[in-house]
Amino acid sequence: xxxxxxxxxxxxxxxxxxxxxxxxxxxxxxxxxxxxxxxxxxxxxxxxxxxxxxxxxxxxxxxxxxxxxxxxxxxxxxxxxxxxxxxxxxxxxxxxxxxxxxxxxxxxxxxxxxxxxxxxxxxxxxxxxxxxxxxxxxxxxxxxxxxxxxxxxxxxxxxxxxxxxxxxxxxxxxxxxxxxxxxxxxxxxxxxxxxxxxxxxxxxxxxxxxxxxxxxxxxxxxxxxxxxxxxxxxxxxxxxxxxxxxxxxxxxxxxxxxxxxxxxxxxxxxxxxxxxxxxxxxxxxxxxxxxxxxxxxxxxxxxxxxxxxxxxxxxxxxxxxxxxxxxxxxxxxxxxxxxxxxxxxxxxxxxxxxxxxxxxxxxxxxxxxxxxxxxxxxxxxxxxxxxxxxxxxxxxxxxxxxxxxxxxx
Amino acid sequence: xxxxxxxxxxxxxxxxxxxxxxxxxxxxxxxxxxxxxxxxxxxxxxxxxxxxxxxxxxxxxxxxxxxxxxxxxxxxxxxxxxxxxxxxxxxxxxxxxxxxxxxxxxxxxxxxxxxxxxxxxxxxxxxxxxxxxxxxxxxxxxxxxxxxxxxxxxxxxxxxxxxxxxxxxxxxxxxxxxxxxxxxxxxxxxxxxxxxxxxxxxxxxxxxxxxxxxxxxxxxxxxxxxxxxxxxxxxxxxxxxxxxxxxxxxxxxxxxxxxxxxxxxxxxxxxxxxxxxxxxxxxxxxxxxxxxxxxxxxxxxxxxxxxxxxxxxxxxxxxxxxxxxxxxxxxxxxxxxxxxxxxxxxxxxxxxxxxxxxxxxxxxxxxxxxxxxxxxxxxxxxxxxxxxxxxxxxxxxxx
Numbered sequence: 001x002x003x004x005x006x007x008x009x010x011x012x013x014x015x016x017x018x019x020x021x022x023x024x025x026x027x028x029x030x031x032x033x034x035x036x037x038x039x040x041x042x043x044x045x046x047x048x049x050x051x052x053x054x055x056x057x058x059x060x061x062x063x064x065x066x067x068x069x070x071x072x073x074x075x076x077x078x079x080x081x082x083x084x085x086x087x088x089x090x091x092x093x094x095x096x097x098x099x100x101x102x103x104x105x106x107x108x109x110x111x112x113x114x115x116x117x118x119x120x121x122x123x124x125x126x127x128x129x130x131x132x133x134x135x136x137x138x139x140x141x142x143x144x145x146x147x148x149x150x151x152x153x154x155x156x157x158x159x160x161x162x163x164x165x166x167x168x169x170x171x172x173x174x175x176x177x178x179x180x181x182x183x184x185x186x187x188x189x190x191x192x193x194x195x196x197x198x199x200x201x202x203x204x205x206x207x208x209x210x211x212x213x214x215x216x217x218x219x220x221x222x223x224x225x226x227x228x229x230x231x232x233x234x235x236x237x238x239x240x241x242x243x244x245x246x247x248x249x250x251x252x253x254x255x256x257x258x259x260x261x262x263x264x265x266x267x268x269x270x271x272x273x274x275x276x277x278x279x280x281x282x283x284x285x286x287x288x289x290x291x292x293x294x295x296x297x298x299x300x301x302x303x304x305x306x307x308x309x310x311x312x313x314x315x316x317x318x319x320x321x322x323x324x325x326x327x328x329x330x331x332x333x334x335x336x337x338x339x340x341x342x343x344x345x346x347x348x349x350x351x352x353x354x355x356x357x358x359x360x361x362x363x364x365x366x367x368x369x370x371x372x373x374x375x376x377x378x379x380x381x382x383x384x385x386x387x388x389x390x391x392x393x394x395x396x397x398x399x400x401x402x403x404x405x406x407x408x409x
Numbered sequence: 410x411x412x413x414x415x416x417x418x419x420x421x422x423x424x425x426x427x428x429x430x431x432x433x434x435x436x437x438x439x440x441x442x443x444x445x446x447x448x449x450x451x452x453x454x455x456x457x458x459x460x461x462x463x464x465x466x467x468x469x470x471x472x473x474x475x476x477x478x479x480x481x482x483x484x485x486x487x488x489x490x491x492x493x494x495x496x497x498x499x500x501x502x503x504x505x506x507x508x509x510x511x512x513x514x515x516x517x518x519x520x521x522x523x524x525x526x527x528x529x530x531x532x533x534x535x536x537x538x539x540x541x542x543x544x545x546x547x548x549x550x551x552x553x554x555x556x557x558x559x560x561x562x563x564x565x566x567x568x569x570x571x572x573x574x575x576x577x578x579x580x581x582x583x584x585x586x587x588x589x590x591x592x593x594x595x596x597x598x599x600x601x602x603x604x605x606x607x608x609x610x611x612x613x614x615x616x617x618x619x620x621x622x623x624x625x626x627x628x629x630x631x632x633x634x635x636x637x638x639x640x641x642x643x644x645x646x647x648x649x650x651x652x653x654x655x656x657x658x659x660x661x662x663x664x665x666x667x668x669x670x671x672x673x674x675x676x677x678x679x680x681x682x683x684x685x686x687x688x689x690x691x692x693x694x695x696x697x698x699x700x701x702x703x704x705x706x707x708x709x710x711x712x713x714x715x716x717x718x719x720x721x722x723x724x725x726x727x728x729x730x731x732x733x734x735x736x737x738x739x740x741x742x743x744x745x746x747x748x749x750x751x752x753x754x755x756x757x758x759x760x761x762x763x764x765x766x767x768x769x770x771x772x773x774x775x776x777x778x779x780x781x782x783x784x785x786x787x788x789x790x791x792x793x794x795x796x797x798x799x800x801x802x803x804x805x806x807x808x
Contacts, residue, residue, distance in 0.1 A: 315516030315523070315699035368517075375523060376693045386686035390679050397675045 030055045032064035032072065043139035048146075052102075059088050082121055082131035086112065089132040108132075111210035118210075128169060135159055151209075154192060156202040157183055179203075182259035201227065220251035234341035266295045269339075289344045294335060297351040300358035301332050307358075307365035316368050321361055328357040435460035445484060445646035448669050465670035472657035473667055476546050478680040483539040485681045486532050487638065489688065490574075493529040494631070501581065503627035505620030508583035509702050516699055527692030533575055535688060537717045540568050541775065548744065548768050551756040552655035558748035560648040563641055565745045570638050572718050577630040579716055580623060584700035585709050590719060591626075592618050597722075617705055658756045717779060724782030725774075737778075740771050 033056040034041040044050050057064055062076040080088055090109035092098050099106040112118040112132075120129035135150060142149035150159045161180035163169055170177050183189045183203070191200035206223050207214060215223045221241070225232025235241055235252070243249035255272055256262050264272055273287030304325050312318045331353045338346050435457045441447040442464075449467025452460050469477075500519060502511040515522040544564060547553055553561035580591045595618065599609045614621035667673060701709075725734045744767060751764060758765045 313698045313700065314696075315513050317510075317513050317517060372523075372696070375696075378524070379690055379693050382686055382689050386682045389682045393675045393679045393682075396671065397679075400672055400675075 030057075030064050032067060033057070033060075033062065035067050040139050047137075047139065047141040048143050049141055058092075082127070082129070082134075083125070085131045085133050086118075086121065108210045111208070114213075115208070115211045116213050128163075128172070130163065134163075153198045153202055154196070156204055157189070157192075160203045179259045182257075186259060186261040187263065188261055217250050220253055224252045230337040231340050234337045234339075234343075237341040237343070239342065266298050267291065269294065286342065286344060290339055290342065290347060293344065293347045293351045294339060297332055297335050297354045300351075300354045301328055304328050304354075304358040304361045307361040310365050311368050314368060314372055321364060324357050324361060328354045331357075430456055430458055433457050438464065442650070443643060443646070445642065445649075448650070450650075465668075465674075467669045468666035469669055469673055470654050470657070471661045471664045471666050473654055473673055475676055475680070476550070477654065477673070478677045479539060479543040479546050481677045482680055482684050483536055483543050484642075485684060486536040486539055486688070487642075489685065490529060490532045490536065491635070493525045493532065496525045497529055498631060503581070503623055505583070505623055508581065508623060509699075512582050512584075513699055516696075523696060524689075524692060527696045528688055529578075530697045531688045531691040531695075533578060534717055535684070535691075536571055537575065539684075540571050541772075544568060545768065545772050547655075548747075549758065549765070550655060550658055551761070551764075553748040553751075554655070554754060554756070555748070555752055557648070557652050557655060560645060560652070561748045562745070563645050563648065567638065567641050567645065570634055570641060574630065574634050574638075575716055575718055577626040577634065579719075580618070580626045581630065582697075582699070583623060583703055585703055585707075586700045588618055588703035588705070589709055590716075591622070594719065619705075656756065658758065720782030721775060721778045722782070723785055724778035724780070727785055728778075728781065737771075737774060740767070740774070743767065744771055 031041070037056070040056070044056070055064065056062070059080065060077050062073050063071055066072050077084070077088075086109065093104070094106050094109040096106040113122060117130050120126040121131060137150055142152075144151045144153075146152060147154075149155065157180055164175065165177050165180050167177050184193065188200045188202075188205075191197040192202060204212070221232055221235055225235075240249060240251075240254075254276070255264055269291035270284065270287035273283055277283035277287075308318050308321050308325050311321060331350050335347060335350045335354070338350060435451055435453045435455055437457060438447060438451045438461055442451065447461075447464055448469075449464035451464050455463065497515065500511055500515045500522065502508055512526070515526055517523070519525075547561065547564065576594070580587050595609050595613055598612075599605045601608070612622070612625060613619075614625050722734065725737050729736070747764065747767075751761075753761075755761055
């Protein structure tokens with residue numbers, strides 16, 4: 001071959017590259033469905049299923065190896081209804097042998113059967129009930145730790161709210177629709193949405209995910225206690241604990257509400273007790289006692305904080321005092337737990353410890369302030385000397401002037 | 410017995426004094442003159458004590474009065490700042506890790522450390538006022554006119570050195586206020602066209618205010634600027650001695666003049682004693698707080714500086730905007746360069762109304778902007794609405 005033929009070879013190679021079918025996906029015969037169903041391809045290939053080698057046929061059936069229509073659609077399920085979707089998902093996700101490699105649980109389908117959603121869908125064939133794809137998406141499915149996923153922690157409340165904030169839909173089941181709004185401003189909602197603290201529970205934290213159901217009255221303190229363990233222990237020692245099990249008392253919710261997780265203001269404790277114990281003076285006294293103890297400890301802790309700040313601003317070294325303040329803070333947090341046991345004696349003991357530290361810090365701050373005040377005493381000798389010097393100099397100056405004038409005169 | 414001892418001590422003292430006089434000549438007094446502590450000419454042919462007495466008897470013009478003590482007051486404050494500054498530098502540690510703790514130690518761990526620090530703070534603020542007052546006196550008395558225009562320019566340079574001392578000293582406490590005021594000020598400097606970026610890069614030495622900046626500011630504050638002020642002051646005093654006190658606005662009746670000692674000395678003494686007492690009073694009654702430790706990741710909600718120049722700039726920028734601030738700087742520049750153009754020997758104020766108006770606008774503007782700036786609290790643009798809490802987040806409203 002002469003050198004003159006080289007450009008021709010180059011042209012042929014270039015054209016060859018241009019006419020080659022584009023990309024590896026077209027070349028892959030397992031993706032034959034996409035020749036016609038291009039829109040679904042866009043969605044499917046970005047998800048976690050495509051990533052792990054799942055193909056259209058795994059859920060829909062058919063033959064991707066051919067582009068001749070009757071042959072391609074042989075054995076095709078086509079559009080999956082809700083029940084079929086649950087069954088298809090379960091065909092892999094309920095199989096522990098397939099899920100093991102991904103470290104995924106395989107009990108979702110069984111859990112779903114036990115849930116209210118599963119009961120409505122599988123037993124009553126209610127078309128409003130959600131199936132897997134309603135929460136996880138259909139063709140685009142991301143893992144839950146992907147921020148684009150509908151079940152990413154910060155997206156879960158919105159996903160649930162798509163149905164549970166729909167008044168028309170919820171009216172059929174006589175369910176309220178304000179849960180999302182209550183949750184959004186609750187301690188949990190603020191932690192989740194504003195502080196991006198994913199340790200905070202979303203809807204599924206209390207209701208369960210696939211097995212979603214409201215906790216029963218007797219379960220509530222266990223649900224809350226999963227995170228608030230020390231409070232749960234204190235609550236278990238209180239007279240309320242028995243009532244929660246036997247008398248239908250709604251546990252934590254009685255004082256803190258459910259989705260709103262309301263804080264009880266220190267000065268509102270006694271009033272809260274009266275909501276149930278309106279006529280019992282003994283309980284009233286106890287409520288007032290707790291309220292006063294908590295309020296006193298709050299004031300004392302604030303006062304300790306002010307004392308340390310005051311000393312720090314004046315240039316005192318406050319490292320040790322900060323440790324003392326931390327100790328007081330620890331007692332204070334213990335008060336937050338112990339008050340759920342209604343053990344007034346223990347509360348008073350803790351409150352006394354906070355008070356003791358607060359008094360110490362106040363005294364230290366006061367002593368430092370006194371030392372600083374004594375600095376002002378330096379003004380007495382300074383001004384005494386200064387004024388004496390000024391007066392003497394003034395007199396001397398006047399004397400000189402008179403001498404000058406008499407000499408001039 | 411006691412009489413004998415007293416006589417012995419007196420004899421010894423007299424002999425010591427005589428030895429000293431005999432072995433030293435009057436040239437030694439040149440040092441005092443050089444430092445601006447002695448005003449009159451020295452007759453080097455006399456023994457040192459007689460030359461000293463003659464130099465003290467040097468007569469000033471008859472119109473030299475209280476007004477002429479202002480420059481001396483500024484000098485006295487400078488000496489006070491040098492003394493307290495040296496004492497502070499015994500304990501201060503110019504590093505990002507130790508600066509804050511060392512200031513705490515000075516304030517609460519050293520006997521009279523608080524006094525040294527607050528005298529330094531108050532002296533630093535008052536020297537700006539004293540220098541400006543001295544400048545105003547010279548301006549309205551037309552003392553800047555030839556042949557004293559060089560000295561006027563040296564004086565203006567000294568004012569800027571005083572400003573530079575304040576600017577570099579402000580960072581050294583290394584607390585939140587210091588950190589963020591300097592950050593804010595450097596941000597403003599950075600916006601100066603052409604040179605701003607380079608100047609800030611050199612001053613800051615880091616992308617943000619950091620230990621590198623602290624080292625630079627400290628070096629400028631205690632090494633560069635003291636030498637600058639010493640050189641300029643020597644020149645200032647030399648020119649004062651060369652040209653003497655400027656003539657009065659209206660020529661006084663003829664007369665022999667006022668002796669420097671004791672008349673003018675007593676006046677300066679009274680003024681000096683009162684100023685020192687005032688500085689101590691300020692230090693004792695209104696000490697500067699040791700703020701929060703510096704935190705580069707937390708913008709404070711408000712910045713309240715106690716530095717005159719920052720107050721004035723803030724007052725001007727707040728009410729007149731950047732253009733007003735620039736205009737005021739131009740006004741100051743016009744005043745600084747005035748002696749180069751205003752060479753007419755006329756000194757009476759009513760014969761030079763334009764100059765008088767310029768001076769009045771500048772000084773009233775300065776005082777007004779200062780008072781206004783003190784009331785304003787700068788809020789950095791991205792400051793959080795709630796200022797950061799100091800020790801710990803406050804306890805929750807209820808447990």
